[in-house]
Amino acid sequence: xxxxxxxxxxxxxxxxxxxxxxxxxxxxxxxxxxxxxxxxxxxxxxxxxxxxxxxxxxxxxxxxxxxxxxxxxxxxxxxxxxxxxxxxxxxxxxxxxxxxxxxxxxxxxxxxxxxxxxxxxxxxxxxxxxxxxxxxxxxxxxxxxxxxxxxxxxxxxxxxxxxxxxxxxxxxxxxxxxxxxxxxxxxxxxxxxxxxxxxxxxxxxxxxxxxxxxxxxxxxxxxxxxxxxxxxxxxxxxxxxxxxxxxxxxxxxxxxxxxxxxxxxxxxxxxxxxxxxxxxxxxxxxxxxxxxxxxxxxxxxxxxxxxxxxxxxxxxxxxxxxxxxxxxxxxxxxxxxxxxxxxxxxxxxxxxxxxxxxxxxxxxxxxxxxxxxxxxxxxxxxxxxxxxxxxxxxxxxxxxxxxxxxxxxxxxxxxxxxxxxxxxxxxxxxxxxxxx
Amino acid sequence: xxxxxxxxxxxxxxxxxxxxxxxxxxxxxxxxxxxxxxxxxxxxxxxxxxxxxxxxxxxxxxxxxxxxxxxxxxxxxxxxxxxxxxxxxxxxxxxxxxxxxxxxxxxxxxxxxxxxxxxxxxxxxxxxxxxxxxxxxxxxxxxxxxxxxxxxxxxxxxxxxxxxxxxxxxxxxxxxxxxxxxxxxxxxxxxxxxxxxxxxxxxxxxxxxxxxxxxxxxxxxxxxxxxxxxxxxxxxxxxxxxxxxxxxxxxxxxxxxxxxxxxxxxxxxxxxxxxxxxxxxxxxxxxxxxxxxxxxxxxxxxxxxxxxxxxxxxxxxxxxxxxxxxxxxxxxxxxxxxxxxxxxxxxxxxxxxxxxxxxxxxxxxxxxxxxxxxxxxxxxxxxxxxxxxxxxxxxxxxxxxxxxxxxxxxxxxxxxxxxxxxxxxxxxxxxxxxxxxxxxxxxxxxxxxxxxxxxxxxxxxxxxxxxxxxxxxxxxxxxxxxxxxxxxxxxxxxxxxxxxxxxxxxxxxxxxxxxxxxxxxxxxxxxxxxxxxxxxxxxxxxxxxxxx
Ligand code: SF4
Ligand SMILES: [Zn+2]
Numbered sequence: 001x002x003x004x005x006x007x008x009x010x011x012x013x014x015x016x017x018x019x020x021x022x023x024x025x026x027x028x029x030x031x032x033x034x035x036x037x038x039x040x041x042x043x044x045x046x047x048x049x050x051x052x053x054x055x056x057x058x059x060x061x062x063x064x065x066x067x068x069x070x071x072x073x074x075x076x077x078x079x080x081x082x083x084x085x086x087x088x089x090x091x092x093x094x095x096x097x098x099x100x101x102x103x104x105x106x107x108x109x110x111x112x113x114x115x116x117x118x119x120x121x122x123x124x125x126x127x128x129x130x131x132x133x134x135x136x137x138x139x140x141x142x143x144x145x146x147x148x149x150x151x152x153x154x155x156x157x158x159x160x161x162x163x164x165x166x167x168x169x170x171x172x173x174x175x176x177x178x179x180x181x182x183x184x185x186x187x188x189x190x191x192x193x194x195x196x197x198x199x200x201x202x203x204x205x206x207x208x209x210x211x212x213x214x215x216x217x218x219x220x221x222x223x224x225x226x227x228x229x230x231x232x233x234x235x236x237x238x239x240x241x242x243x244x245x246x247x248x249x250x251x252x253x254x255x256x257x258x259x260x261x262x263x264x265x266x267x268x269x270x271x272x273x274x275x276x277x278x279x280x281x282x283x284x285x286x287x288x289x290x291x292x293x294x295x296x297x298x299x300x301x302x303x304x305x306x307x308x309x310x311x312x313x314x315x316x317x318x319x320x321x322x323x324x325x326x327x328x329x330x331x332x333x334x335x336x337x338x339x340x341x342x343x344x345x346x347x348x349x350x351x352x353x354x355x356x357x358x359x360x361x362x363x364x365x366x367x368x369x370x371x372x373x374x375x376x377x378x379x380x381x382x383x384x385x386x387x388x389x390x391x392x393x394x395x396x397x398x399x400x401x402x403x404x405x406x407x408x409x410x411x412x413x414x415x416x417x418x419x420x421x422x423x424x425x426x427x428x429x430x431x432x433x434x435x436x
Numbered sequence: 437x438x439x440x441x442x443x444x445x446x447x448x449x450x451x452x453x454x455x456x457x458x459x460x461x462x463x464x465x466x467x468x469x470x471x472x473x474x475x476x477x478x479x480x481x482x483x484x485x486x487x488x489x490x491x492x493x494x495x496x497x498x499x500x501x502x503x504x505x506x507x508x509x510x511x512x513x514x515x516x517x518x519x520x521x522x523x524x525x526x527x528x529x530x531x532x533x534x535x536x537x538x539x540x541x542x543x544x545x546x547x548x549x550x551x552x553x554x555x556x557x558x559x560x561x562x563x564x565x566x567x568x569x570x571x572x573x574x575x576x577x578x579x580x581x582x583x584x585x586x587x588x589x590x591x592x593x594x595x596x597x598x599x600x601x602x603x604x605x606x607x608x609x610x611x612x613x614x615x616x617x618x619x620x621x622x623x624x625x626x627x628x629x630x631x632x633x634x635x636x637x638x639x640x641x642x643x644x645x646x647x648x649x650x651x652x653x654x655x656x657x658x659x660x661x662x663x664x665x666x667x668x669x670x671x672x673x674x675x676x677x678x679x680x681x682x683x684x685x686x687x688x689x690x691x692x693x694x695x696x697x698x699x700x701x702x703x704x705x706x707x708x709x710x711x712x713x714x715x716x717x718x719x720x721x722x723x724x725x726x727x728x729x730x731x732x733x734x735x736x737x738x739x740x741x742x743x744x745x746x747x748x749x750x751x752x753x754x755x756x757x758x759x760x761x762x763x764x765x766x767x768x769x770x771x772x773x774x775x776x777x778x779x780x781x782x783x784x785x786x787x788x789x790x791x792x793x794x795x796x797x798x799x800x801x802x803x804x805x806x807x808x809x810x811x812x813x814x815x816x817x818x819x820x821x822x823x824x825x826x827x828x829x830x831x832x833x834x835x836x837x838x839x840x841x842x843x844x845x846x847x848x849x850x851x852x853x854x855x856x857x858x859x860x861x862x863x864x865x866x867x868x869x870x871x872x873x874x875x876x877x878x879x880x881x882x883x884x885x886x887x888x889x890x891x892x893x894x895x896x897x898x899x900x901x902x903x904x905x906x907x908x909x910x911x912x913x914x915x916x917x918x919x920x921x922x923x924x925x926x927x928x929x930x931x932x933x934x935x936x937x938x939x940x941x942x943x944x945x946x947x948x949x950x951x952x953x954x955x956x957x958x959x960x961x962x963x964x965x966x967x968x969x970x971x972x973x974x975x976x977x978x979x980x981x982x983x984x
Contacts, residue, residue: 008958019958092564103525125508128761128775133557135768135956140626162956169584169769169954170640247627275762278752282628284766302504303496303534303565306511306527317516317525318533320508387560387968393498393765395560397961397968428518 002027009399011036012089012381013043014155015289015391016134016162023401025049030382030401037156047379049402053362057374060365065375069412072340072356072373073419079338079354081314082107085327087343088294089359090409091386091398095293095300097413098342103313104417106426108336111297112290112346113309114326116255119263120287121298121308122322127268130275132284133392136248139168140282143246144180147270148205148256149288152189158288159193163252170247179242183208184256198239204229205257209269212236216244216276244280251285258287286392292343292380293388296395316428340416342409347371358412360404375412378404386410437462437470438915443479443894446865447486449874449883453862459484461890464914468886477917479894482909485865486883487547487891491808491872492667492697492732493819494744495537496551496565496574498558498765499773503744503814504531506763507777510740522927524570530741530814538570539927540820542918545893545908548573548873548881552615552667552697553746555579555767557957559609560964566932567970571913573889575876575933577667578609579746579771581616581649582623585950590652591644599656599980601947603939606662608963610934610972613664613876614657615697617746618671619649622772630749632672634684646671647688654692660937661978663877665693665730673750676706679715683722686729695875696723698734698812700794706849712786713849714793720800730875731801732810735794735825737817738782744815748772769954780817788842790816792850795828795835799855804863808872822868827902829859864901877975878933890915932969937977 003026010019013036021044022034029048033041056068076082084102086095088111102109113121123129137144144163151158159165164180171177182194191197200208208229211221215236226233243249251274257266270285277283289295298308305311305318310326312319323329330336331349339353344361351369360379363370378384383404387395438461444454460470494500504511507530514529517536526536541549554562554576566574580586580602589598606614620638621631629639634647654666670685672678682702686694696702703719706712723729745751748764751774755762763775780787794816801807809826813819828835832855839853847853859867873882880889894910911919916928944959951959966972 008960010961019961096568100524103519106519121505124505124763126761128506128755128763130762130764132764132766132772133768133956135954136626136766138956139768139954167953275755278628279756282626284764298505299501299561302501303568304524304526306504306514306529306531306533307508308505313519313525316518316520318511318527320511387564389561393502393561394558394957395564396957397560397965425521427520429520 004401006399006401009401010381010388010396011040011043012292012388013040014291015295016155016157017388017390017396018157018161019396025401039156044382047360047382049383050405051360051376053376055376055406057362059372060370068373068375069415070419072416073423075338075354075356075372076101076105076107076340076416077420077423079105081336082338082340083327083330083336084109084340085342085346086111086297087341087346088112088297089292089343089380091293091380091384091388092296092300092395093386094342094409094413095297096304097410097417099300099304101413101417101420104420106314106316108312108314108325108330109301110310110325110327111294113294113298114322115328116290117258117287118309118322118326120258120267122264123267123271126264127271128275129271130278130284131286131392133394134162134390137163137250138166140170140248141250142171142178143243143249144178145183145243145249145251146180146190147183147251147253149252149254150184150188150190151288152193154254154290155288164193181239198235199230201228201230203261205260205266206262206269208236209266209273212240213269213272213276215240216273243277243283246281249277249281249283252288253285254288289391295391295393296387296389299389299393341371358409376406377409377412378406380409384408437474438477438912439470439474440477440479440484440892440894443482443484444897445484445884446861447884448862448866448870450885459884459892461892461912461915464890466884466886466888466890477894477910481897482894483861483897485545485893485895486869486888487893487911487913488545488868489872489876489882490546490549490810490819491875492552492810493549493813494551494553495549496534496569497554497562499553499744499746499775500531501565502763502765502773503742503775506761506775507531507742510742510777522924528820530818534565534568535570538572538930539924542571542911542913543924544820544823544906545895545911546572547891547913548878550876551576553577553579553617554609554611555770556605556609556962557767557770559611560968563610563932563964563969569930570927571918571930573931573933575612577613577615578606578611579617580605580614580653581619582771584623584769584954587623587638587641587644587649590648591641595652597946598652599659600939600943602656603660603937604943604947607936610964610966610969612933612935613662613667614653615667615669616650616653617669617771618673619646620644621646621671622746622748625748625772626766632681634671634681634688650685650688654689654694658692659981659983661981662935662937663975664875665695667695667697669697669747670702673701673747676704676708676712679703679705679719682719686722686726689728690726692728694729696729696731698810698815699731699797700734700736700790700816701812703793703797704789709786712789714789714796714851716793716796716800717851720797724802730806732808733794733798734810734812734816735798736780736787736790737811737821737824738780738787738791739817740779741814741817742775742777744773744775746771746773748774750774751776754778768956782841783843785843785846788846789849792846792852796850796852796855798829799857804866805871805874807867808875809867823902823905826864826905827900830864830901832856832858929971931971931973933973933975934969935975935977938980
């Protein structure tokens with residue numbers, strides 16, 4: 001096997017989707033990922049060209065790919081309400097096929113977004129969102145507020161490449177041109193980078209952010225209620241003064257806001273705060289999206305169905321209801337009778353449902369819940385090409401560096417779809433008039 | 437092969453005005469004749485139009501998809517498109533899903549659309565959505581008037597290099613034309629500011645003004661011989677009294693070709709929201725006298741919609757005015773975008789004036805070839821409401837009835853009640869098809885002469901133009917019958933047109949280090965690869981025209 005070097009490769013280790021990686025391979029695996037952080041380097045090294053997985057397994061036994069595809073199609077076709085669930089590691093191209101499949105079998109489609117930043121979307125739907133691409137932060141932001149997130153561990157190059165340290169067009173001195181504040185329930189590794197750290201009492205983010213919105217609008221706040229958050233009104237006032245005085249301010253928030261109690265309320269208050277600050281200066285707020293291509297999944301679902309996650313196509317057109325058409329809720333109620341899971345390490349959640357697993361790493365045999373059908377695919381970004389989206393929605397091309405013996409997700413989904421289409425079709429209505 | 441017979445043909449480009457004659461189609465083109473065994477569509481009692489062409493719409497890309505994510509309450513009211521043997525599932529409504537966009541456009545006889553606002557940085561995403569927009573042919577305009585590489589060059593009077601960069605960027609985005617949105621104003625918005633007058637210095641710069649940008653980009657587009665002129669969204673959109681800015685912009689463009697986008701939003705008099713009035717008369721007078729200009733109406737209809745524009749500061753103002761949801765997405769070094777859901781109300785003074793101004797411009801502009809029917813979808817109204825505008829243009833009695841519904845105090849501020857012009861079918865064919873095709877520089881579109889693309893819409897001739905144009909009997913795209921007897925029978929892929937201007941490849945050596953400094957994406961990953969654009973058809977521009 002021959003060694004190779006690929007420049008400008010995109011890492012899918014986290015939502016930063018850094019595309020400056022120089023990937024060295026010996027033909028069998030990645031040997032170095034220059035510029036990548038440890039998290040990214042691990043991601044690349046963890047996905048050798050040949051994962052050693054069989055092409056497919058049925059009921060735990062190695063099986064020809066064609067048989068696995070036929071059985072997958074049979075299961076989805078026979079099910080009353082199948083779920084297509086995307087764990088967020090596929091390309092946009094594969095996600096397009098996943099939507100087509102969900103539609104053809106009259107199923108539900110959802111992604112890991114419903115378990116992480118789903119509430120951030122609900123907040124956007126309630127109040128809106130003021131945002132920007134990361135280059136705006138790099139070039140302009142002189143005030144950064146990280147809230148309920150720990151980029152030092154989850155997005156290791158976020159501060160170095162995009163936000164805090166880089167020298168930008170209007171921030172030529174990099175770190176020295178910026179102030180950074182961190183708000184979290186504990187003093188994490190990220191606190192070391194912050195100019196100021198505030199410990200907020202757990203579960204009071206909504207109260208603190210709402211008080212800030214009120215103060216920005218010149219409204220009165222209840223001192224005692226504010227004190228319950230761990231902040232004093234004076235502290236909030238001073239913080240707001242700094243925010244208003246910024247030339248360009250940005251707030252990054254994580255699961256500490258979105259995936260805790262009242263997540264959509266917390267994020268809604270954060271977005272409101274950013275919006276109201278625009279009466280004084282330029283201010284934006286962005287969610288710290290996680291791994292792989294979760295963002296792409298939301299984007300593809302929006303352009304094909306209008307909604308970002310939790311979409312039912314069981315009536316033949318898109319319907320949206322978080323809490324009803326979302327994975328955890330469907331499982332809890334036992335609503336689904338088959339599932340297709342796209343991506344490794346997610347199938348264990350589906351122990352009680354006949355499941356098809358598609359991904360570079362298959363659930364191991366010794367695990368208690370081996371999916372009925374397992375199909376091995378090439379790893380996105382390492383041996384599979386296509387497009388992924390960064391946390392700020394920008395589409396990033398992938399530059400695969402290795403050649404996998406397994407097909408890519410998109411190809412497998414297309415084959416399953418083709419098999420389903422050979423079976424008696426399901427249509428919500430007869431082919432009556434469908435015109436403008 | 438297809439012969440359309442007995443229909444009354446309206447083909448303005450070839451001077452055919454309601455003549456009963458055959459139209460023959462073969463191999464995706466209009467041909468002189470087809471053999472006797474070809475399928476015959478009997479169009480007795482029907483009119484035959486070239487397929488509609490939308491010169492300015494927002495149907496795909498980062499901004500529109502951002503808007504889709506903001507308005508589930510509108511999606512729930514939207515007309516569902518059911519999964520069927522011919523159709524992918526989707527939703528119509530104010531921001532139709534991609535598949536629905538293709539079906540709904542085709543369902544009313546429109547077969548080409550220009551997506552008018554594409555950032556280069558996310559152009560790849562726009563093309564992905566357009567790939568999922570079936571049936572219609574598509575082209576795009578790339579946003580350049582707030583591109584900081586261009587602005588920095590203009591600040592230093594480096595016109596030649598700005599031209600090379602523009603050419604490189606048009607091709608990088610696989611775009612078709614160049615769009616200027618609120619020149620300098622969106623760049624100012626990056627600091628929370630705006631640029632209202634043409635001679636205000638752009639915030640963050642020392643010399644460059646909106647006027648410099650407008651003139652330079654118009655010259656660049658002309659010199660690069662792009663098929664479509666500079667596509668301009670003027671400064672000061674939507675503001676009372678903005679017609680003076682619009683006149684100034686048009687004057688700046690003397691000697692250039694230019695397309696004035698959604699002119700309705702730029703033709704207001706008055707000093708504030710309380711004194712706002714129509715200024716369609718001075719705008720139309722100037723426009724009529726200057727044949728270098730084309731425009732589209734950007735007409736408004738009453739009802740729910742969502743406004744989406746690269747004009748970030750305007751959207752912030754709209755948020756402050758309405759208190760509704762507000763979406764904003766600034767794109768590094770290039771542009772911004774704002775989204776605000778909006779309801780145009782008949783009883784609202786400002787909205788009533790906007791409604792009137794759109795119609796007034798369509799009626800006051802004398803040359804139908806230079807004004808295209810648009811609503812700046814979805815800003816003024818959704819594109820699927822075009823037939824309502826056609827009726828308002830063709831039927832003055834109906835129009836007068838509609839005017840009666842407006843608040844009385846609007847009447848002295850508009851001129852619509854005095855306008856008695858009624859559009860003919862021939863003129864409707866011009867403003868919906870032949871004119872926009874000419875404006876876009878698509879010679880194969882907008883007509884039924886031999887060699888034209890076989891895009892045809894066939895309507896029952898009816899007194900009520902709205903009913904007539906809302907439900908075509910047949911729609912043919914590239915020779916395939918899409919709509920038949922009012923049903924969608926087929927779906928096909930469309931073409932994506934891109935322009936390739938001539939440029940000096942060494943411009944990349946200039947751009948690469950700038951990218952390193954100012955962007956967060958690698959230069960190598962920035963251009964959209966040709967294989968990412970499905971159905972790509974490249975217009976190779978002629979040699980650069982150097983002024984003498
Ligand atoms: S920050 Fe994220 S995307 Fe960048 S190299 Fe590390 S893991 Fe990869
Ligand atoms: Zn527009």
